Amino acid sequence: MWVVWCEWVQMWVVCCEWVQMWVVCCEWVQMWVVCCEWVQMWVVCCEWVQMWVVCCEWVQMWVVCCEWVQMWVVCCEWVQMWVVCCEWVQMWVVCCEWVQMWVVCCEWVQMWVVCCEWVQMWVVCCEWVQMWVVCCEWVQMWVVCCEWVQMWVVCCEWVQMWVVCCEWVQMWVVCCEWVQMLMWFSSKCSSGEAAASQHEKPNRKSNLLLWALLAAALIIIYRLAFDKIRTNKTLQTLKEDNKVLQEDNKVLSEDIEALRKHISDHVCLKSDRNWEKHGDKCYYFSDRYLSWNESRGFCEDLGAHLVKIDSREEQEFLVEKVKNFVMGDWEGLWIGLTDSEVEGIWTWVDGSPLDSRMKFWLKGQPDNFKASSASGEDCVTILKGGAEDLNTWNDDVCRFARKSICEKPAGTGPSSSVCG
Missing domain, CATH: 1.10.287 (Helix Hairpins)
Structure with a gap:
């Protein structure tokens, strides 16, 4: 009896475990149902997101179309400006060719001399x-x-x-x-006393x-x-x-x-006709077309520097010399004056400031005109024509190619006219 009773108890225990397992299975089935509902909600959300993306793409396409229309309008305006510029360029090319022919003729004459x-x-x-x-x-x-x-x-x-x-x-x-x-x-x-007596x-x-x-x-x-x-x-x-x-x-x-x-x-x-002595200084009138910085380096290679004008008499001498140069009336030669470091504060190449009593600006100058360069006009040329009362200075764009004037002290050799 006791053995039978133990077997029934074991069966009862087994039945309880099966009941627990059934309860666990039911809970898992409920969780699965919940997961399925969440999956359906996720699918719906994804569809709404896709619809939103499609709408955004349509808006972007509309914006791009508007931009293309604006660009087309701008292109039309640029085409019109390009046509006008081409006409001006053609006129400029013709003028430059004539100027070049004239310069070449003058250079040949100079070369012969x-x-x-x-x-x-x-x-x-x-x-x-x-x-x-x-x-x-x-x-x-x-x-x-x-x-x-x-x-x-x-x-x-x-x-x-x-x-x-x-x-x-x-x-x-x-x-x-x-x-x-x-x-x-x-x-x-x-030898002894006896020998001494003898x-x-x-x-x-x-x-x-x-x-x-x-x-x-x-x-x-x-x-x-x-x-x-x-x-x-x-x-x-x-x-x-x-x-x-x-x-x-x-x-x-x-x-x-x-x-x-x-x-x-x-x-x-005698070896370089462009050196000329005046007072206690020598001047070199360069025929080479260089920018202001290149002209400064060229003068330094000659043992000189771009000219610094210290007196009215020196300005008179330079104006007379420039008048004899073969070039256009409104062309200029670089001198050693610039405001490239601080706008409006003019200094010479040796670092000294411009003397307010020694200014020879052309009327209306300096104007720092920015049409040709965004940085403006920071270097100075001395013009050939259009001068009244020695006022021949004009501010110009430093990167433009111009002729130049170099200066250095006269030599101290046996000849008082040494400039080489």
Whole structure:
């Protein structure tokens, strides 16, 4: 009975577990139903999102269409402007061709004049070169002679030293002989009293010998002192001669350098016709078309700088020179004035500010006109025409190509007109 009862209990336990499992299954079925409902809601949301995306795309297409219409209107306006610009460009090209033809003709004339001047300069340079070669040969000969004289002086000193050494050797031999004689005499004098009484006459001879030795020593000392004094005088004379030769060599070197400077200055002065001296300054009127910064570098390569105008007299000189330039009346040459660092504050290339008493602006200038450049006009040219009362300065765009004027102090060579 007890076993049967235990089996029934086990069956009851098993039934309870099956009931629990059934309850769990029911809960899972409920959760599945809930999940299905959530999936249906998600599908509905996705459909609404798709409809919203489609609407947004249609709105974007509408906006793009409006923009394309605006762009088409702008393009039409630009086409009209392009047609007008093309007509102006054609007119400008024709004018530029005529100007270029005129410039080419003027340049050919200038080249012919320059060629003639270069031929004359070449003849002058050849003559100066020949003179320079002759001078160099004479200088070399003089240097060689000086070197031979120095070698001869050294040889003479060595010969004198050799003679002195030989005399000293001879004196040393004589002294050695006298010492030997003295030792021999001393040994003879020490033979005893008996021998002394027998040799009174030889002792008298020995006294005479000692006096002779003393006289010889005095003669040798006098000779040595005399040789030393003579040697010192000779050495002092040689030093003075050497000093004189060095001074002559220095003077000759200075003369050679002065001659080289004179020839170099003369050749440089004649080698470039664009350098011109005025007062204590030299001016270079460049024919090259460069921007302001390029012109500044070009002048620095020549050892100069863009011109700085310090006086009314200097402005008068430059105005007269510019009038003779082959170019248009309203073309300009760069000078060393700019306000590129701070707008409206004009400074020269050396950093000094513009003197308010030394301004030569053209009427209405500076105007910093920005039609050709967004940065405006920050550099200054001196114009050829249209000037009244020396007012020829005009502010211009720094990147435009213009001719220029360089300036540097006049040379200090033998010629007062050195500018090269």
